[in-house]
Amino acid sequence: MIQKNNIEQEINKELSIKYRIVPYKFDQDKMIFWTDKYSSNTKEALKVLTKKNIEFKECSSKDLYDLRQKYYSKTDISNIKSIIDDFSDEKILNKRQGFENNDSKIIRLVNYLLDYAIANKASDIHFDAVDGASLVRIRIEGILRDLLKLDRSLSNILINRIKVLAKLDYTVRNIPQDGSFSYKKDGKNIDIRVAVVPTIYSEKLVLRILNRDNVELTRQGIGLQGRNAELVSKLIRQPSGLILSVGPTGSGKSTTLITLLKELKSPEINIMTVEDPVEYKVEGFNQIEINEERGLDFNLGLKSILRLDPDKLMVGEIRDQETARTALRASITGRLVLSSLHTNDSPSAVYRLKDIGVEEYLISAGLIGVISQRLVRKLCDCKVKERKYVELYDETMDIYKPGSCGKCDMGYTGRIAVYEILLLNDRLKEAINSGMGLIEFKRLCKEEGLISLKESMKEMLKEGSTSLDEVYKNIMTIGEK
Numbered sequence: 130m131i132q133k134n135n136i137e138q139e140i141n142k143e144l145s146i147k148y149r150i151v152p153y154k155f156d157q158d159k160m161i162f163w164t165d166k167y168s169s170n171t172k173e174a175l176k177v178l179t180k181k182n183i184e185f186k187e188c189s190s191k192d193l194y195d196l197r198q199k200y201y202s203k204t205d206i207s208n209i210k211s212i213i214d215d216f217s218d219e220k221i222l223n224k225r226q227g228f229e230n231n232d233s234k235i236i237r238l239v240n241y242l243l244d245y246a247i248a249n250k251a252s253d254i255h256f257d258a259v260d261g262a263s264l265v266r267i268r269i270e271g272i273l274r275d276l277l278k279l280d281r282s283l284s285n286i287l288i289n290r291i292k293v294l295a296k297l298d299y300t301v302r303n304i305p306q307d308g309s310f311s312y313k314k315d316g317k318n319i320d321i322r323v324a325v326v327p328t329i330y331s332e333k334l335v336l337r338i339l340n341r342d343n344v345e346l347t348r349q350g351i352g353l354q355g356r357n358a359e360l361v362s363k364l365i366r367q368p369s370g371l372i373l374s375v376g377p378t379g380s381g382k383s384t385t386l387i388t389l390l391k392e393l394k395s396p397e398i399n400i401m402t403v404e405d406p407v408e409y410k411v412e413g414f415n416q417i418e419i420n421e422e423r424g425l426d427f428n429l430g431l432k433s434i435l436r437l438d439p440d441k442l443m444v445g446e447i448r449d450q451e452t453a454r455t456a457l458r459a460s461i462t463g464r465l466v467l468s469s470l471h472t473n474d475s476p477s478a479v480y481r482l483k484d485i486g487v488e489e490y491l492i493s494a495g496l497i498g499v500i501s502q503r504l505v506r507k508l509c510d511c512k513v514k515e516r517k518y519v520e521l522y523d524e525t526m527d528i529y530k531p532g533s534c535g536k537c538d539m540g541y542t543g544r545i546a547v548y549e550i551l552l553l554n555d556r557l558k559e560a561i562n563s564g565m566g567l568i569e570f571k572r573l574c575k576e577e578g579l580i581s582l583k584e585s586m587k588e589m590l591k592e593g594s595t596s597l598d599e600v601y602k603n604i605m606t607i608g609e610k
């Protein structure tokens with residue numbers, strides 16, 4: 130396979146429009162293009178241009194337009210690169226006055242980077258100090274990828290500019306700082322969180338892009354359906370109790386919580402949240418953002434909203450014993466409380482609460498359900514079937530691996546949520562009170578109908594929704610039976 134970069138240089142967007150084509154697949158001697166109108170002249174022109182055999186795949190004009198938007202928005206970083214080239218051409222970096230004189234160019238560079246990240250639905254931009262340079266990486270659908278390598282002096286100017294935007298002290302480089310700013314894009318304000326820490330080479334800066342438009346806050350949007358949807362309905366219909374959403378960072382916990390809370394919205398009830406940060410602003414909710422510097426942490430935030438007569442409430446995350454106790458007590462005294470916790474699976478949530486010092490009786494009285502989730506990348510239709518022994522399931526199975534086509538991102542397109550939903554029935558509550566160990570508790574949960582993430586992912590592997598790599602990346606495989 131030839132380098133993708135060469136293809137982009139050869140078949141740029143203008144050519145794609147001129148010839149009514151979008152690259153689909155390519156190898157050593159053949160290129161396949163999408164087109165909405167076959168023409169032998171185009172075929173000849175492309176053959177001369179690429180020195181390869183040319184084939185076409187037909188699609189509608191609308192599809193071609195969509196494919197073009199997708200293909201070129203993902204790859205078009207020419208704006209960013211041209212500014213960077215400008216900088217090196219002028220060699221302004223060596224001049225001390227460079228920063229002031231090129232303010233507008235730096236602003237444009239920051240804007241282009243943000244535009245690129247937003248267009249690609251990235252969640253984060255990283256500036257990593259590596260020996261003598263700075264590596265810019267962006268996270269799309271959970272995966273970090275290299276975007277650019279910058280001259281250290283240019284990256285320092287860029288980092289300073291971002292610090293100024295986020296109201297941080299740019300003269301300070303030896304302590305961690307965090308802040309935020311709002312970025313206006315197509316008439317909408319997007320919150321950008323900035324965190325910077327000193328590293329052995331220089332500084333590492335991460336921009337977190339809180340783009341609410343990326344997710345649809347509906348059951349369909351979060352992939353909640355079938356049996357899982359029924360179990361969740363049962364949970365949120367309860368008048369009181371604590372519902373926990375668990376999983377690693379970036380697994381979509383807060384999106385799930387807000388979506389469920391939105392379903393409960395009604396003019397007759399008071400819904401309050403305490404979050405860090407407020408990712409989705411929802412009309413009709415009373416949302417509080419914690420501010421640890423000023424002493425407003427989850428526990429204090431929760432205690433204050435409890436004095437404001439809430440019916441349903443959400444605490445972004447339970448991090449300590451006090452918050453856990455307060456949330457459980459609120460749930461026992463007639464409130465429905467939603468929160469999140471960092472554990473690998475649903476049964477472990479109970480044990481995490483015990484570990485941080487919450488009494489068993491409080492857990493069994495308050496906790497009504499745990500929703501564990503992961504976001505796994507979805508295989509594109511270009512996937513390739515293979516028969517393989519899968520150690521994880523100790524079984525030889527027909528599974529699929531990523532293929533390649535012009536439509537997808539290295540064989541994947543979008544992500545799907547996988548859920549493991551635990552309802553705490555009387556038998557399970559009794560087990561918690563009896564001090565049962567985790568392994569036995571997990572077995573009991575299974576007996577009571579819990580379908581584990583591992584089992585759900587096995588189904589997804591078989592039907593080709595995802596790949597084995599994604600499964601390994603998303604579940605603990607040590608100590609599991």
Ligand SMILES: [Zn+2]
Binds near residue numbers: 511533535536541
């Ligand atoms: Zn594909």
